[in-house]
């Protein structure tokens with residue numbers, strides 16, 4: 001089916017289109033961002049050339065527009081919150097925009113997939129556990145000092161693990177995003193094992209992983225933060241890598257090596273796994289029914 005045919009004109013719900021990447025394997029879904037900008041300020045962020053590098057700001061008339069969109073949207077498609085701006089930045093504690101959006105979505109019976117680094121998501125376990133939902137939490141490292149440089153405005157990795165534990169205890173299906181795996185920085189086996197073990201102990205049975213894809217602005221930020229690694233990144237991304245739809249991809253053999261490390265550990269821990277926007281197919285790279293974790297959404301609730 002032509003994806004364009006299933007979408008009517010909406011205000012804040014958008015057909016998910018990851019920058020028209022031919023490598024995306026996500027099922028058709030809506031993307032919903034309550035905020036523009038993102039206070040988490042991750043160095044490797046893919047979205048900064050679209051949303052800018054500024055704090056999260058609520059969208060004007062967001063809830064009113066969402067309520068109207070939900071009357072016209074296709075309820076067979078799930079809603080992914082969020083793909084280019086975190087739905088749980090620190091501002092959400094006061095503004096409650098995501099929480100109110102969840103109430104509207106629940107009332108209309110849509111399924112929702114939360115994608116976040118915000119431990120604040122555990123606050124909404126009451127709503128999430130009563131609707132058809134799942135939460136995937138991004139954790140790139142358990143090293144708090146590394147995370148503080150890479151994701152300066154986001155909660156600590158341990159706080160994110162605690163949020164997963166709280167959600168899981170409340171009956172909300174959870175998964176892990178180990179994304180991005182950055183060559184020479186968080187790609188060693190011990191670091192990957194720590195992250196997967198912590199998520200698995202919190203109740204996650206699914207991990208999706210992806211290698212770092214560099215953009216000119218993100219590579220510059222990474223080089224400024226880690227000048228000693230800059231030459232190696234320039235070599236693998238700009239000299240030996242591939243430019244695809246606005247991103248430098250590292251050479252395929254290197255990407256496979258990094259992702260295979262994650263998958264081998266996932267297998268040992270009995271977790272389902274998938275890769276994201278890598279162009280890799282087959283059981284070696286995918287054991288889960290979906291790459292985004294939307295299969296985790298509990299269908300039994302209404």
Ligand code: SF4
Pocket residue numbers: 038039040041042044045046047048083084085086117
């Ligand atoms: S949380 Fe996501 S959207 Fe926000 S800065 Fe980090 S990578 Fe970008």
